[in-house]
Amino acid sequence: MRSDTILKISVAVFVGAFFLYLFGPLIIMSVTAFNSSAFPRVSPFECFSVEWFNVLVNDDKLMLGLRNSLFIGLGVVLISVPIGLAGALMLMQISPRVRSWYYTIVISPILIPGVVLGISTLVFWDRLGLMFNADYDSFFYNGIFLTILGQATFISAYSMLVFISRLQRFDSALEEAALDLGATHVQTFRKVLLPFLRPAIGSAAVLAFLASFENYNTTVFTIVSESTLTTVLASKVRYGINPSISALAVIIVVMTLFGAGVYEIMRRREEAQRAASTLIAKAGDAAAVLGRKRRPVYAEPAMIILTLVFVAGLGTTFFAGTVGVDQCKVAVKEEKRRLAEERIKERKLKSMFKQAAPGKETGSKSGGGTGKVEAKGTEGYKSIFAPQNLEGQVESDEKPAEDKGKVDAKGTEGYKGIFAPQNLEGQVDSETKATEEKDKIDAKGTEGYKSIFDPKNLESQSGTNGSN
Amino acid sequence: MSADVELDDVWIKFGEFVAARDVNITIKGGEFFSFLGPSGCGKTTLLRAVSGFLEPSQGEVRIGGQNMQGIGPNKRPTALIFQNLALFPLMTVWENIAFALEVRGVGKAERRKRADELLELIALSDQGDKMVHELSGGQRQRVAIARALAAEPQVLLLDEPLSALDLKLRQHMRTELRAIQQRVGITFIYITHDQGEALTMSDNIAVMREGVIEQVSDGNTVYDHPETSFVASFVGENNLFSGRVTEVSDGFATVDTSEGPMRARNALKNGSPQLSAGDSAYVFVRPESLKFANGHAHDNTIKAHINQQEFEGHFWQVFMDVPGSDKTIKMSMVNDGMELSHATGSEVSLGFAADLAVALPEGPLAAE
Numbered sequence A: 001m002r003s004d005t006i007l008k009i010s011v012a013v014f015v016g017a018f019f020l021y022l023f024g025p026l027i028i029m030s031v032t033a034f035n036s037s038a039f040p041r042v043s044p045f046e047c048f049s050v051e052w053f054n055v056l057v058n059d060d061k062l063m064l065g066l067r068n069s070l071f072i073g074l075g076v077v078l079i080s081v082p083i084g085l086a087g088a089l090m091l092m093q094i095s096p097r098v099r100s101w102y103y104t105i106v107i108s109p110i111l112i113p114g115v116v117l118g119i120s121t122l123v124f125w126d127r128l129g130l131m132f133n134a135d136y137d138s139f140f141y142n143g144i145f146l147t148i149l150g151q152a153t154f155i156s157a158y159s160m161l162v163f164i165s166r167l168q169r170f171d172s173a174l175e176e177a178a179l180d181l182g183a184t185h186v187q188t189f190r191k192v193l194l195p196f197l198r199p200a201i202g203s204a205a206v207l208a209f210l211a212s213f214e215n216y217n218t219t220v221f222t223i224v225s226e227s228t229l230t231t232v233l234a235s236k237v238r239y240g241i242n243p244s245i246s247a248l249a250v251i252i253v254v255m256t257l258f259g260a261g262v263y264e265i266m267r268r269r270e271e272a273q274r275a276a277s278t279l280i281a282k283a284g285d286a287a288a289v290l291g292r293k294r295r296p297v298y299a300e301p302a303m304i305i306l307t308l309v310f311v312a313g314l315g316t317t318f319f320a321g322t323v324g325v326d327q328c329k330v331a332v333k334e335e336k337r338r339l340a341e342e343r344i345k346e347r348k349l350k351s352m353f354k355q356a357a358p359g360k361e362t363g364s365k366s367g368g369g370t371g372k373v374e375a376k377g378t379e380g381y382k383s384i385f386a387p388q389n390l391e392g393q394v395e396s397d398e399k400p401a402e403d404k405g406k407v408d409a410k411g412t413e414g415y416k417g418i419f420a421p422q423n424l425e426g427q428v429d430s431e432t433k434a435t436e437e438k439d440k441i442d443a444k445g446t447e448g449y450k451s452i453f454d455p456k457n458l459e460s461q462s463g464t465n466g467s468n
Numbered sequence B: 001m002s003a004d005v006e007l008d009d010v011w012i013k014f015g016e017f018v019a020a021r022d023v024n025i026t027i028k029g030g031e032f033f034s035f036l037g038p039s040g041c042g043k044t045t046l047l048r049a050v051s052g053f054l055e056p057s058q059g060e061v062r063i064g065g066q067n068m069q070g071i072g073p074n075k076r077p078t079a080l081i082f083q084n085l086a087l088f089p090l091m092t093v094w095e096n097i098a099f100a101l102e103v104r105g106v107g108k109a110e111r112r113k114r115a116d117e118l119l120e121l122i123a124l125s126d127q128g129d130k131m132v133h134e135l136s137g138g139q140r141q142r143v144a145i146a147r148a149l150a151a152e153p154q155v156l157l158l159d160e161p162l163s164a165l166d167l168k169l170r171q172h173m174r175t176e177l178r179a180i181q182q183r184v185g186i187t188f189i190y191i192t193h194d195q196g197e198a199l200t201m202s203d204n205i206a207v208m209r210e211g212v213i214e215q216v217s218d219g220n221t222v223y224d225h226p227e228t229s230f231v232a233s234f235v236g237e238n239n240l241f242s243g244r245v246t247e248v249s250d251g252f253a254t255v256d257t258s259e260g261p262m263r264a265r266n267a268l269k270n271g272s273p274q275l276s277a278g279d280s281a282y283v284f285v286r287p288e289s290l291k292f293a294n295g296h297a298h299d300n301t302i303k304a305h306i307n308q309q310e311f312e313g314h315f316w317q318v319f320m321d322v323p324g325s326d327k328t329i330k331m332s333m334v335n336d337g338m339e340l341s342h343a344t345g346s347e348v349s350l351g352f353a354a355d356l357a358v359a360l361p362e363g364p365l366a367a368e
Ligand SMILES: Nc1ncnc2c1ncn2[C@@H]1O[C@H](COP(=O)(O)OP(=O)(O)OP(=O)(O)O)[C@@H](O)[C@H]1O
Pocket: B014, B017, B019, B037, B038, B039, B040, B041, B042, B043, B044, B045, B046, B193
């Protein structure tokens, strides 16, 4: 092989590995959000379901944390954007000698560990509170107030950086031109500088909001007795997680993708406009510009397509994750119970004859043969084709009275490995417990049901149930 | 309405650096006045002192007789057209033009009406709703002028407004600017390092060098009667011969140069001749003042060797060496349709009249 081919291949492998490293966790996590399994996992994939999104929005603690995070984010934006703007304007005004000192000082909150900022904010306001003899209900000890202030100390510096980079491209002659034409300093700021800074204000606000929203290490100190999304998540992880956290992550990822799409469309649009206008200016062709009207961004074809794809994806997912899920879950549960019974029988047989009796499959095969596939039941259908699920599905057909989802004779390929010990072992354990639960599945009361299947989850889940 | 502008003993310093030194100029109301000088000589700095963006370190700026000290740029009756125009990129053309009215609180309908009038003045009607970047360079130039005029200044200050344009457009805009100035009748103070621009447009020109005003007079005088060696070398083309003054009489000086003795006008400054016997001096002779001697008697003659002859349409450029020196002499002859009288490579004798040459005290020269 030629050496450059080797090089190309190794670069491709490296890039592939790198992207896998970057996006692998996100992809796995996104898949777990749609798996009806009570523990976030990809395999076995039980049923495609959006129930965890339901669980998510019904989790009061999480929702309270989310509301607090949104409120704090808003507060941080309102404080740090003006401070950042003022800081950046100041930097542009002062003489170059003082500038580097000033810059070092105002940028330092970014360099100081967030933990230190958090503790110092807490201690500072506590001392102040003591000085004023404030009681614990006062704002000196209000977690949300302290968190907004604590986060704003360094997020202001972030937004200042955004403004600085924009201001560096500002032609100060524009300010002078405005003054020269009789504008006051306030008018100059409002009519010339502020419009120029508008995009930067948007970016700074988004950046500030995101930085606030995801902050943990400062917040964990300043939040005192309140909670934010990050602190709730952190405490949840400590007690064991369920896929509703994956669902939250999926929402954030999708929103990010959508935002990135919108941003990219806007950027290209601006670029195209600039290219077109320089072309026109160069050609000196005045007439070409005359008819040209600026299209509003929401009328951009790419924007419409993006929105359609987004809405369609949302709709399909919701539909697919709602319709037929119950059916599928009944099937999965039955299959598990069936497997458990098989296992138990087998053990009994084993202990009776010391040897496993072959030919068990024949019965189940005939049971599978009677099944039919419903055209509508795409959900049950989907999961059925996953090999691991097939096994169970077919097995459960032995109990036709309770079974709704039926399988075509094709499904027999799933037979292989049914008796592979590694496939059975874990399930048997959980199934024995499952059989103690009521047999019927309530579409709403899914929570109690889920946790049961995963032994690890059992403890925490019963804890939450108790508190609900 | 137009106003006089007076600079009285103005000094401008940036720390140790002196950007303008003892500037004394009076510009009469309604005049087209130019500052001409090489890059970095302090033209923009002086203009900023007039428009109020910087205060002189010393001296006084008066506009319409009123001392401008402490009066900010937004309170002065001046409008500045910036070297890079500084049009507002986020506003349409008409909003740019009407900006001065907007900040005064003039209503929108009235602003639009006035902007349309000015657009007509600069021959850009119908272009008011464009964005600035959709205009060509020359159109932007005119928008900048209209925007400044909308402020109804008594003095319009223009900082090399044509420097970004190509030659054709520049020449066209010169005439246009002059026409606009005559129409609106206000004082124009124009900055340029292009002598052609200064000479064609101005009533009066101030030639600057390193923060110093070398000469203030009308274009003809600056060209024909330079007061310093810098002005003589900066404005137009000149052949330079250096030497020592042997004799002065009747407003003429005789200078002993390495190319032979030359008699030239003893240049005046403030009405009195500058040279006396024994001074080091330069003699300047314009290329168009040189003639082939052809046996005729001349006040001055130089022996030379024709090196190269270039055809430039309406005239010929003849480049010559002086035997025994490294000096190159340039002569220009009107193209009268005749054959060249002397072949390249031939030895010739050049002559020039004493009153077409000027002798000046040795001093700084313009960089080539
Ligand atoms: N703010 C300042 N601080 C220090 N020096 C300055 C400042 N502004 C101008 N100068 C100096 O003053 C001198 C004159 O500058 P100015 O801008 O007036 O030149 P100019 O004649 O307009 O040149 P150009 O034709 O290139 O525009 C230059 O040497 C420049 O370096």
